[in-house]
Amino acid sequence: MSGNANIVANILLGAPGSGKGTQAKRLVETFSLTHLSTGDILRDAVSKGTEIGLRAKAIMAEGKLVDDDTVNGLVFARLLDETSDVLFDGYPRTLQQAQALEDFLSSKGMALGSVVLVDVPQEVLEARVVGRRVCSNNACGAIYHLESKPPKQAGVCDLCGSPLKHRSDDTAEAFQSRMGEFHSTFQPLLGFYKHRPNFRSVDGNRAPELVFESLRHVFGERA
Ligand SMILES: [Zn+2]
Numbered sequence: 001m002s003g004n005a006n007i008v009a010n011i012l013l014g015a016p017g018s019g020k021g022t023q024a025k026r027l028v029e030t031f032s033l034t035h036l037s038t039g040d041i042l043r044d045a046v047s048k049g050t051e052i053g054l055r056a057k058a059i060m061a062e063g064k065l066v067d068d069d070t071v072n073g074l075v076f077a078r079l080l081d082e083t084s085d086v087l088f089d090g091y092p093r094t095l096q097q098a099q100a101l102e103d104f105l106s107s108k109g110m111a112l113g114s115v116v117l118v119d120v121p122q123e124v125l126e127a128r129v130v131g132r133r134v135c136s137n138n139a140c141g142a143i144y145h146l147e148s149k150p151p152k153q154a155g156v157c158d159l160c161g162s163p164l165k166h167r168s169d170d171t172a173e174a175f176q177s178r179m180g181e182f183h184s185t186f187q188p189l190l191g192f193y194k195h196r197p198n199f200r201s202v203d204g205n206r207a208p209e210l211v212f213e214s215l216r217h218v219f220g221e222r223a
Contacts, residue, residue, distance in 0.1 A: 004082065004083055004110075005108060005109035005110060006110075007079065007082055007083075007084075007085060007086065007108075007110045007111075008085040008086075008110070008111045008112075008113040009079065009085070009086050009088060009101070009105060009110060009111070009112055009113060010033065010085065010086065010087045010088065010112075010113040010114045010115070010116075010219070011087075011088045011091075011092070011112075011113075011114070011115045011116070011193075012024050012027070012087060012088065012089050012116055012118065013115065013116065013117045013118070013186075013189070013190065013193070014117060014118035014119070014120070014204065015120060015122075015125055015179070015182060015186070016125075016178070016182065017120070017125045017128055017129060018118045018119075018120045018125065018204050019118060019120070019204060019208060019211065020089060020118045020204075021037070021089060021090075022208060023118060023208070023211060023212055023215055024037070024087055024089040026212055026215075027087055027212075027215055027216070027219060028087050030216060030219075031085075031087075031219055032084060032085075033084065033085050033086055033087040034082055034084050034085070034086045034087070035086075035087055035089060036075070036078060036086045036087065036088050036089065036091065037088075037089040037090050037091070038071060038074075038075070038089075038090045038091045038093070039090065041074050041075060041078050041091075042056055042060075042066065042071075042074060044078075045074050045077070045078075050077070052070060052073045052074055052077060053074070055070055056070050056071075056074060068094055068096045068097050068100070069100075071091070071093070071097060072097055072100045072101070072104070075088075075091055075101070076104050079104070079108075079110070080108075085113065092189060093185065093189070094185050094188075094189060095185070095188040095189050095191075095192055097189075098189055098192045098193070099192070112198065113198065114198055114200060114218060114219055114221075115193045115196060115198055115199045115200070116199075116200045116201070116202060116215065116218055116219075117190065117194075117199075117200070117201040117202070118202060118204035118211065118215075119201045119202065119203060119204050119205075120204040120205050121205060122179060124205050125175075125179070126172060126175050126176070126179075127147070128145070128148075129170050129175045130170060130171065130172050130175060131145045131146040131147050131148070132144070132145055132166075132167070132170045133145070133146065133151070133155075133164040133165065133166055134164065134165060134167060135157040135159070135160060135162050135164060135165075136157075136162050136163050136164065136165045137157065137160050137162035139160075140157060140159055140160040140162060142157050142158070142159050142160070144157075144164060151164060200218045202214040202215055202218060
Protein backbone atom coordinates (compact mmCIF):
# COMPACT_ATOMS: atom_id res chain seq x y z
CA MET A 1 0.00 0.00 0.00
CA SER A 2 2.44 2.68 -1.10
CA GLY A 3 -0.20 4.66 -2.98
CA ASN A 4 -0.43 5.70 -6.57
CA ALA A 5 1.50 8.95 -6.99
CA ASN A 6 -0.45 9.85 -10.12
CA ILE A 7 -3.71 10.27 -8.23
CA VAL A 8 -5.32 13.71 -8.40
CA ALA A 9 -7.75 14.64 -5.61
CA ASN A 10 -10.53 17.06 -6.54
CA ILE A 11 -12.87 18.67 -4.04
CA LEU A 12 -16.47 19.81 -4.36
CA LEU A 13 -17.54 22.26 -1.66
CA GLY A 14 -20.99 23.54 -0.81
CA ALA A 15 -23.49 24.10 1.96
CA PRO A 16 -26.08 21.48 2.89
CA GLY A 17 -28.92 21.89 0.38
CA SER A 18 -26.67 23.36 -2.33
CA GLY A 19 -27.23 20.32 -4.56
CA LYS A 20 -23.53 19.40 -4.33
CA GLY A 21 -24.18 15.68 -3.81
CA THR A 22 -26.32 15.36 -6.94
CA GLN A 23 -23.77 17.27 -9.00
CA ALA A 24 -20.94 15.12 -7.64
CA LYS A 25 -22.68 11.96 -8.88
CA ARG A 26 -22.93 13.36 -12.41
CA LEU A 27 -19.34 14.64 -12.40
CA VAL A 28 -17.84 11.31 -11.41
CA GLU A 29 -19.72 9.60 -14.27
CA THR A 30 -18.69 12.21 -16.82
CA PHE A 31 -15.02 12.33 -15.84
CA SER A 32 -14.52 8.73 -14.62
CA LEU A 33 -13.60 9.87 -11.13
CA THR A 34 -14.06 7.89 -7.94
CA HIS A 35 -16.74 9.52 -5.77
CA LEU A 36 -15.50 9.71 -2.20
CA SER A 37 -18.08 10.94 0.28
CA THR A 38 -17.16 10.79 3.94
CA GLY A 39 -20.31 8.83 4.75
CA ASP A 40 -19.47 6.14 2.17
CA ILE A 41 -15.85 5.90 3.32
CA LEU A 42 -17.01 5.56 6.92
CA ARG A 43 -19.57 2.87 6.13
CA ASP A 44 -17.06 1.00 3.97
CA ALA A 45 -14.38 0.98 6.69
CA VAL A 46 -16.89 -0.07 9.34
CA SER A 47 -18.17 -2.93 7.18
CA LYS A 48 -14.61 -4.11 6.42
CA GLY A 49 -13.82 -4.03 10.15
CA THR A 50 -10.46 -2.28 9.73
CA GLU A 51 -8.84 -1.01 12.93
CA ILE A 52 -9.66 2.61 12.17
CA GLY A 53 -13.13 1.59 10.97
CA LEU A 54 -13.81 -0.05 14.33
CA ARG A 55 -12.61 3.06 16.13
CA ALA A 56 -14.99 5.20 14.07
CA LYS A 57 -17.82 2.76 14.77
CA ALA A 58 -17.19 2.98 18.53
CA ILE A 59 -17.24 6.79 18.39
CA MET A 60 -20.52 6.81 16.43
CA ALA A 61 -22.05 4.24 18.78
CA GLU A 62 -21.54 6.77 21.58
CA GLY A 63 -23.48 9.26 19.48
CA LYS A 64 -20.40 11.44 18.99
CA LEU A 65 -19.08 13.14 15.88
CA VAL A 66 -16.09 11.30 14.43
CA ASP A 67 -13.01 13.46 15.13
CA ASP A 68 -10.76 14.99 12.47
CA ASP A 69 -7.85 12.58 13.01
CA THR A 70 -10.08 9.54 12.59
CA VAL A 71 -11.79 10.95 9.50
CA ASN A 72 -8.39 11.83 8.01
CA GLY A 73 -7.09 8.34 8.74
CA LEU A 74 -10.06 6.75 6.99
CA VAL A 75 -9.75 9.02 3.98
CA PHE A 76 -5.99 8.52 3.62
CA ALA A 77 -6.35 4.73 3.82
CA ARG A 78 -8.87 4.94 1.00
CA LEU A 79 -6.68 7.21 -1.11
CA LEU A 80 -3.81 4.72 -0.87
CA ASP A 81 -6.12 2.07 -2.34
CA GLU A 82 -7.33 4.22 -5.23
CA THR A 83 -6.13 3.77 -8.78
CA SER A 84 -8.06 6.63 -10.43
CA ASP A 85 -8.54 10.32 -9.69
CA VAL A 86 -11.07 11.09 -6.99
CA LEU A 87 -13.76 13.64 -6.24
CA PHE A 88 -14.28 14.40 -2.57
CA ASP A 89 -17.83 15.29 -1.56
CA GLY A 90 -18.16 16.37 2.06
CA TYR A 91 -14.43 16.18 2.76
CA PRO A 92 -12.50 18.10 3.95
CA ARG A 93 -15.10 19.50 6.32
CA THR A 94 -12.78 21.48 8.59
CA LEU A 95 -9.62 23.56 8.21
CA GLN A 96 -7.70 20.89 10.14
CA GLN A 97 -8.82 18.24 7.66
CA ALA A 98 -7.83 20.46 4.71
CA GLN A 99 -4.35 21.03 6.12
CA ALA A 100 -3.89 17.34 6.90
CA LEU A 101 -5.01 16.41 3.38
CA GLU A 102 -2.51 18.87 1.92
CA ASP A 103 0.33 17.33 3.94
CA PHE A 104 -0.74 13.81 3.05
CA LEU A 105 -0.97 14.49 -0.68
CA SER A 106 2.46 16.09 -0.82
CA SER A 107 4.02 13.31 1.29
CA LYS A 108 2.73 10.76 -1.27
CA GLY A 109 3.50 12.83 -4.36
CA MET A 110 -0.23 13.09 -5.11
CA ALA A 111 -1.75 16.29 -6.43
CA LEU A 112 -4.64 18.51 -5.42
CA GLY A 113 -6.75 19.10 -8.53
CA SER A 114 -9.76 21.39 -8.79
CA VAL A 115 -11.42 22.78 -5.69
CA VAL A 116 -14.90 23.94 -6.69
CA LEU A 117 -17.56 25.69 -4.64
CA VAL A 118 -21.24 25.27 -5.56
CA ASP A 119 -22.28 28.71 -4.37
CA VAL A 120 -25.89 29.25 -3.30
CA PRO A 121 -26.90 32.38 -1.34
CA GLN A 122 -28.03 31.63 2.20
CA GLU A 123 -31.45 33.25 1.64
CA VAL A 124 -32.07 30.89 -1.28
CA LEU A 125 -31.13 27.85 0.81
CA GLU A 126 -33.40 29.15 3.57
CA ALA A 127 -36.35 29.61 1.20
CA ARG A 128 -35.87 26.03 -0.08
CA VAL A 129 -35.98 24.65 3.46
CA VAL A 130 -38.63 26.87 5.02
CA GLY A 131 -41.12 26.34 2.18
CA ARG A 132 -40.83 22.56 2.37
CA ARG A 133 -43.89 20.58 3.43
CA VAL A 134 -43.96 16.83 3.90
CA CYS A 135 -46.78 14.33 3.93
CA SER A 136 -47.64 13.39 7.52
CA ASN A 137 -48.27 9.81 6.42
CA ASN A 138 -44.84 8.19 6.92
CA ALA A 139 -45.68 5.39 4.51
CA CYS A 140 -46.10 8.04 1.77
CA GLY A 141 -43.50 10.66 2.70
CA ALA A 142 -44.14 12.85 -0.38
CA ILE A 143 -42.29 16.18 -0.29
CA TYR A 144 -43.76 19.47 -1.52
CA HIS A 145 -42.66 23.08 -1.64
CA LEU A 146 -45.01 26.04 -1.22
CA GLU A 147 -43.50 27.85 -4.22
CA SER A 148 -41.71 25.36 -6.45
CA LYS A 149 -43.92 22.28 -5.96
CA PRO A 150 -47.23 23.17 -4.29
CA PRO A 151 -49.86 20.47 -3.69
CA LYS A 152 -53.05 20.76 -5.77
CA GLN A 153 -55.05 21.49 -2.61
CA ALA A 154 -53.32 23.56 0.09
CA GLY A 155 -52.14 21.47 3.02
CA VAL A 156 -53.19 18.13 1.54
CA CYS A 157 -51.01 15.41 -0.05
CA ASP A 158 -51.81 14.84 -3.76
CA LEU A 159 -50.90 11.17 -3.48
CA CYS A 160 -52.62 9.94 -0.34
CA GLY A 161 -54.84 12.80 0.90
CA SER A 162 -53.10 13.04 4.31
CA PRO A 163 -52.39 16.46 5.83
CA LEU A 164 -49.02 18.05 5.06
CA LYS A 165 -46.76 19.14 7.90
CA HIS A 166 -43.94 21.64 8.39
CA ARG A 167 -41.12 19.73 10.11
CA SER A 168 -39.44 21.35 13.10
CA ASP A 169 -36.09 20.97 11.26
CA ASP A 170 -37.49 23.06 8.41
CA THR A 171 -38.31 26.23 10.36
CA ALA A 172 -36.30 29.42 9.80
CA GLU A 173 -34.94 29.22 13.37
CA ALA A 174 -33.72 25.63 12.96
CA PHE A 175 -32.21 26.45 9.56
CA GLN A 176 -30.36 29.52 10.88
CA SER A 177 -29.00 27.59 13.83
CA ARG A 178 -27.70 24.80 11.53
CA MET A 179 -26.19 27.30 9.11
CA GLY A 180 -24.49 29.18 11.94
CA GLU A 181 -22.77 25.96 12.99
CA PHE A 182 -21.94 25.09 9.41
CA HIS A 183 -20.36 28.47 8.64
CA SER A 184 -18.23 28.51 11.77
CA THR A 185 -16.21 25.63 10.28
CA PHE A 186 -16.86 26.26 6.59
CA GLN A 187 -15.58 29.86 6.38
CA PRO A 188 -12.05 29.00 7.62
CA LEU A 189 -12.05 26.02 5.20
CA LEU A 190 -13.09 28.24 2.29
CA GLY A 191 -10.46 30.79 3.30
CA PHE A 192 -7.82 28.07 3.03
CA TYR A 193 -8.71 27.34 -0.61
CA LYS A 194 -10.24 30.41 -2.17
CA HIS A 195 -7.08 32.20 -3.25
CA ARG A 196 -5.55 29.10 -4.81
CA PRO A 197 -5.13 29.08 -8.61
CA ASN A 198 -7.11 25.81 -8.80
CA PHE A 199 -10.11 27.22 -6.90
CA ARG A 200 -13.32 27.96 -8.79
CA SER A 201 -16.77 29.02 -7.71
CA VAL A 202 -19.88 28.24 -9.75
CA ASP A 203 -23.28 29.87 -9.33
CA GLY A 204 -25.41 27.15 -7.75
CA ASN A 205 -28.56 29.27 -7.77
CA ARG A 206 -29.69 28.01 -11.18
CA ALA A 207 -31.38 24.96 -12.66
CA PRO A 208 -29.35 21.80 -11.86
CA GLU A 209 -28.66 21.29 -15.57
CA LEU A 210 -27.04 24.73 -15.89
CA VAL A 211 -25.02 24.25 -12.72
CA PHE A 212 -23.77 20.97 -14.14
CA GLU A 213 -22.75 22.66 -17.42
CA SER A 214 -20.58 25.10 -15.47
CA LEU A 215 -19.06 22.31 -13.40
CA ARG A 216 -18.36 20.26 -16.51
CA HIS A 217 -16.57 23.22 -18.01
CA VAL A 218 -14.46 23.75 -14.87
CA PHE A 219 -13.50 20.10 -14.57
CA GLY A 220 -12.88 19.89 -18.32
CA GLU A 221 -10.12 22.49 -17.91
CA ARG A 222 -8.09 19.88 -16.09
CA ALA A 223 -7.57 17.76 -19.19
ZN1 LIG B 1 -48.99 11.46 1.13
